[in-house]
Amino acid sequence: MTKKGKVVLTMGRKKKAIARVALREGVGNIKVNGVPVSILKPEAAREIMLEPILIAQDVLGKNFEYGINLTVNVSGGGIMGQAYAARTAMGKALVKWSDNDNLKKAYLEYDRSLIIDDVRIKEPKKYLRKGARAKPIKSYR
Numbered sequence: 001m002t003k004k005g006k007v008v009l010t011m012g013r014k015k016k017a018i019a020r021v022a023l024r025e026g027v028g029n030i031k032v033n034g035v036p037v038s039i040l041k042p043e044a045a046r047e048i049m050l051e052p053i054l055i056a057q058d059v060l061g062k063n064f065e066y067g068i069n070l071t072v073n074v075s076g077g078g079i080m081g082q083a084y085a086a087r088t089a090m091g092k093a094l095v096k097w098s099d100n101d102n103l104k105k106a107y108l109e110y111d112r113s114l115i116i117d118d119v120r121i122k123e124p125k126k127y128l129r130k131g132a133r134a135k136p137i138k139s140y141r
Helices: 043-060 079-098 101-110
Strands: 007-014 017-025 030-032 068-075
Touching (some): 017 079, 043 079, 043 101, 068 079, 079 101
Parallel strands (some): 030 068
Antiparallel strands (some): 007 017, 017 068
16 A cells, blocks of 8 residues: 555466556556557457456446556567466456455456466477477387
8 A cells, every 4th residue: 555545566477478467546547568458459469458357347337447547567478478467467456456256256257367377388399309299200110
């Protein structure tokens, strides 16, 4: 808690992408890496990022988002990995800020990864092999 009001800091991960979210009391601004989410491209990534907010509107009421500002910083990975990392961090922040069990249940029913990180990453390629598991062809003749 600061002088300006309640602040919630959370983090979300997906593959190599890491998202950090700061949720403050405000007027409803949502920015991703300094860019308003309304003009973010591609559109599919924007819709993925906004899922926690849409579910929270259903549970908490339509006007809840006008009382908060979300600032998201995402780095690493690809576009969709960053979108899923931001989505997880935003979901965690909204659950922590609202302290509402119904919201947490709604997130878990919709998709577990809204509040729990997906820790799976790509297995590294091995020496003298074409990939992580592929082995060279063995010839008997």
